[in-house]
Amino acid sequence: MPYPQELKELIKIVESTRAERVERKKKNEEVPFLSLDERKEMLNNHPDFKEEGRRPLKVGPSKNYRIAHEMCNLLEARSRVNPDDIDLSKIDYETDVLVIGGGGAGTAAALLAQEQGAKVIIATKLRHGDANTMMAEGGIQAATKGHKDSPYYHYLDVMGGGHFNNVPELVEKLVTEAPDVIKWLESLGCNFSKFPDGTLHTIHGGGTSRKRMHYAADITGAEMMRTIRDEARNRIADIKVIEFSPAVELLLNEKGHCAGAVLYNMETEEYFIIKAKSVVMATGGSGRLHIQGFMTTNHYGATADGIVMGYRAGVPVCFLHTVQYHPTGIVFPEQAEGILITEKFRGSGANLVNIDGQQFVNEREPRDVEAASIIKECIGRGKGIPTPTGKMGIWLDSPMIDMLSGEGTVEREFPGKFILYKRFGIDISKDPMLIYPTLHYQNGGLEFKNTGETKVPGLYVAGEVGGGIHGENRLMGNSLLDIMVFGRIAGKSATIYAREKANGSKLSLEHVVRYNKEVAEAGIEPEKVAPMLLPDYTSSSTKARQYTTRYLGTMRTFK
Amino acid sequence: MKEKVAAVEAKMIPIYIMGKKYDVPESLTIMKAMEYAGYKYIRGCGCRGGVCGACSTVYRRPNDYKIYTGLACQTVVEPEMYLTQLPFYPALRATYDFAELTGEPEQIFELYPELFRCVACNACTKVCPMDVEVMDYIAALKRGDIKAAAQISFDCIQCGLCASRCMGELPQYHIAQLARRLNGAYLTPRAEHLKTMVANIEAGRYTECLGKLKASDEENLKKLYTAREMEPASAGEDWTPKENTCL
Numbered sequence: 001m002p003y004p005q006e007l008k009e010l011i012k013i014v015e016s017t018r019a020e021r022v023e024r025k026k027k028n029e030e031v032p033f034l035s036l037d038e039r040k041e042m043l044n045n046h047p048d049f050k051e052e053g054r055r056p057l058k059v060g061p062s063k064n065y066r067i068a069h070e071m072c073n074l075l076e077a078r079s080r081v082n083p084d085d086i087d088l089s090k091i092d093y094e095t096d097v098l099v100i101g102g103g104g105a106g107t108a109a110a111l112l113a114q115e116q117g118a119k120v121i122i123a124t125k126l127r128h129g130d131a132n133t134m135m136a137e138g139g140i141q142a143a144t145k146g147h148k149d150s151p152y153y154h155y156l157d158v159m160g161g162g163h164f165n166n167v168p169e170l171v172e173k174l175v176t177e178a179p180d181v182i183k184w185l186e187s188l189g190c191n192f193s194k195f196p197d198g199t200l201h202t203i204h205g206g207g208t209s210r211k212r213m214h215y216a217a218d219i220t221g222a223e224m225m226r227t228i229r230d231e232a233r234n235r236i237a238d239i240k241v242i243e244f245s246p247a248v249e250l251l252l253n254e255k256g257h258c259a260g261a262v263l264y265n266m267e268t269e270e271y272f273i274i275k276a277k278s279v280v281m282a283t284g285g286s287g288r289l290h291i292q293g294f295m296t297t298n299h300y301g302a303t304a305d306g307i308v309m310g311y312r313a314g315v316p317v318c319f320l321h322t323v324q325y326h327p328t329g330i331v332f333p334e335q336a337e338g339i340l341i342t343e344k345f346r347g348s349g350a351n352l353v354n355i356d357g358q359q360f361v362n363e364r365e366p367r368d369v370e371a372a373s374i375i376k377e378c379i380g381r382g383k384g385i386p387t388p389t390g391k392m393g394i395w396l397d398s399p400m401i402d403m404l405s406g407e408g409t410v411e412r413e414f415p416g417k418f419i420l421y422k423r424f425g426i427d428i429s430k431d432p433m434l435i436y437p438t439l440h441y442q443n444g445g446l447e448f449k450n451t452g453e454t455k456v457p458g459l460y461v462a463g464e465v466g467g468g469i470h471g472e473n474r475l476m477g478n479s480l481l482d483i484m485v486f487g488r489i490a491g492k493s494a495t496i497y498a499r500e501k502a503n504g505s506k507l508s509l510e511h512v513v514r515y516n517k518e519v520a521e522a523g524i525e526p527e528k529v530a531p532m533l534l535p536d537y538t539s540s541s542t543k544a545r546q547y548t549t550r551y552l553g554t555m556r557t558f559k
Numbered sequence: 560m561k562e563k564v565a566a567v568e569a570k571m572i573p574i575y576i577m578g579k580k581y582d583v584p585e586s587l588t589i590m591k592a593m594e595y596a597g598y599k600y601i602r603g604c605g606c607r608g609g610v611c612g613a614c615s616t617v618y619r620r621p622n623d624y625k626i627y628t629g630l631a632c633q634t635v636v637e638p639e640m641y642l643t644q645l646p647f648y649p650a651l652r653a654t655y656d657f658a659e660l661t662g663e664p665e666q667i668f669e670l671y672p673e674l675f676r677c678v679a680c681n682a683c684t685k686v687c688p689m690d691v692e693v694m695d696y697i698a699a700l701k702r703g704d705i706k707a708a709a710q711i712s713f714d715c716i717q718c719g720l721c722a723s724r725c726m727g728e729l730p731q732y733h734i735a736q737l738a739r740r741l742n743g744a745y746l747t748p749r750a751e752h753l754k755t756m757v758a759n760i761e762a763g764r765y766t767e768c769l770g771k772l773k774a775s776d777e778e779n780l781k782k783l784y785t786a787r788e789m790e791p792a793s794a795g796e797d798w799t800p801k802e803n804t805c806l
Binding site: 001025026028030035036126127129130134135143144145146147148149150151152153155156157159160164168169172175176179180182183186187188189190191192194195196197198199200204209210211217219222223226227230231233234236244266267297299300334335336339340347349364415416419420423534536537538539542546556 | 586587588591594595596597599600601602604605606607608609610611613633635652654655656657689690709713714716717736737739740741742743744745747748749750751752753754755756757759760764765768769772773777780781783784785787788789790791792793794796797798799800805806
């Protein structure tokens with residue numbers, strides 16, 4: 001849907017202030033960054049600070065921890081399977097390392113596990129590679145330019161972005177392994193944007209003190225994902241991929257060590273038992289929970305399944321009291337609602353502009369501060385732009401980029417978004433985009449160490465399902481980095497465990513029996529079932545006509 | 560602001576999903592329209608943002624012999640459209656030991672001899688939802704120009720629609736993937752600064768600096784953070800900071 005006349009009129013105001021803003025940008029005159037105290041004040045406008053948005057958990061190892069209702073609903077639910085129905089003596093698959101999740105972290109883990117000599121099975125809910133990794137646009141951070149940057153500055157930026165609460169050992173690993181990850185990807189044939197002599201292009205991201213964001217045009221995650229997926233497919237003799245078959249429960253053994261999982265074939269509705277010497281949990285995040293009703297940038301399967309399974313198996317959760325809202329999600333046209341507009345637009349010079357054509361925030365504040373500023377501008381100050389569907393947005397003035405860096409830059413540097421908008425009849429090199437914060441990242445997750453290990457022996461964690469690296473707020477480009485760094489580490493650690501430490505032979509679902517009992521004793525309504533697997537977008541009118549159907553969570557069953 | 564499937568005031572239009580008629584709001588994408596109609600995706604849905612290639616859709620318009628294609632998450636419904644989803648299209652993918660390759664065009668020819676079955680009909684390009692010039696990159700490869708193929712195919716989301724319409728029965732998107740990897744690893748110069756940095760880290764150059772940061776209390780960390788020197792937005796590649804401890 002192209003911009004209607006009302007919005008075209010408002011765009012004229014943006015145009016009237018554009019030349020002057022471009023001039024200021026050229027002279028490096030920027031809106032000053034907020035001080036740490038001002039940031040704190042601004043964050044009161046952030047959804048994380050709405051106490052009514054959360055409640056204390058009633059069950060499990062992190063009982064009483066206050067997190068979002070939507071996440072509590074899953075963690076307080078009972079299992080999708082009745083443990084009594086499952087015959088654990090019948091094993092359908094057996095492997096050294098089971099990787100749950102086929103995104104960037106899971107695939108990196110599988111590759112490294114295979115290199116260490118393990119037989120690997122990747123169990124994935126959708127297709128191999130259907131993950132948020134594929135959707136990451138802007139870039140991957142790493143301090144690779146020694147004349148101006150080092151892991152030291154990267155570390156400082158990560159800690160500052162995360163409000164100094166990050167787990168230091170995890171951050172240290174993240175920043176010191178970063179350059180090697182880029183080197184690894186380069187050797188696998190990942191096409192990062194480069195100068196003719198091979199020097200990598202790098203730009204700023206929100207909260208970075210140095211330009212250390214490496215990218216592959218504006219589809220960095222897709223380029224990384226398709227490269228490592230292709231590599232995994234070459235190792236088909238050792239890496240088996242089972243698609244459309246999410247894990248729904250972990251299996252422990254008689255010693256309480258992780259020893260496999262129950263898989264669910266979503267098409268035939270059969271369950272399968274998979275026995276493994278160690279397990280890597282790499283299921284990603286939870287945007288599809290639509291916390292506090294926000295739209296999301298996340299892919300279809302981002303429903304926190306790994307957190308549910310790991311938590312039931314005894315791993316505490318951390319940092320889940322914060323959720324990352326990406327400052328710039330599409331709020332118009334509605335067909336593209338929630339889709340991410342990469343921070344790279346701001347890194348390349350595009351201003352955020354209110355209804356009066358004024359810039360109101362420095363575009364490179366950390367994401368939570370940036371999102372809070374946009375929400376405040378729309379709700380607190382009434383300076384937002386009303387959309388035809390009754391929402392509010394802020395202009396992201398993309399045409400500035402062509403004025404700053406030459407005509408054709410937007411089309412060349414942002415081909416993905418350029419095409420997307422062109423389909424809706426909008427030329428983003430001429431007209432600005434209308435944006436609003438969108439649910440983007442699960443800052444917290446399962447607790448784990450810098451070796452990838454969790455409290456449950458044999459269970460390793462990698463990627464968004466784990467918490468601690470990013471503290472209470474992640475900086476741009478550190479997620480693509482995190483999945484590669486910790487994916488590789490988890491793959492290696494899980495293989496060493498499989499080879500040297502795995503013991504026990506009898507599979508067990510006793511932990512699920514105990515958990516279900518705890519849920520029942522807490523008096524929680526029995527209709528809650530998790531993991532969710534897929535979100536529920538069936539309309540209420542359709543549901544009303546499904547006379548013989550009932551919904552158990554997102555599961556559709558006969559009455 | 561939950562993902563809305565229906566705007567109350569939207570005009571309803573008829574569409575045919577795999578032959579069956581449903582009335583859906585006119586502003587929806589095919590994906591949201593199918594969910595509105597009561598379908599729940601298992602296959603044929605991925606990122607919902609036009610980058611994963613999971614939701615290839617084929618459709619026809621009334622009284623029009625042409626076959627149209629698109630991504631279900633990106634294409635807006637039209638009145639009376641007949642649509643079918645193609646959640647999986649079979650195509651052969653060669654396996655290879657990437658570390659053994661060197662970037663010679665002959666390596667692609669050996670792995671994908673069907674490359675030369677291309678008759679340049681251009682059906683692949685016409686069908687591509689990402690506007691990739693598919694036939695052009697296949698032509699470039701026939702000439703042995705891997706670099707050009709890698710560049711032209713860069714926006715490929717591997718949905719497989721090209722392969723579905725190819726009369727030479729090429730798996731274009733798999734061939735392009737190989738070309739891009741060869742380009743990235745063997746035909747583009749490797750980053751020298753990257754090698755240096757990795758070597759410096761391995762030699763322990765930053766261990767002490769990082770150790771100090773890790774041992775810092777929050778107050779000191781905040782002080783260092785606030786005082787850190789910012790690289791200006793407009794700085795060139797050669798910019799160096801004034802303060803160079805821990806570099």
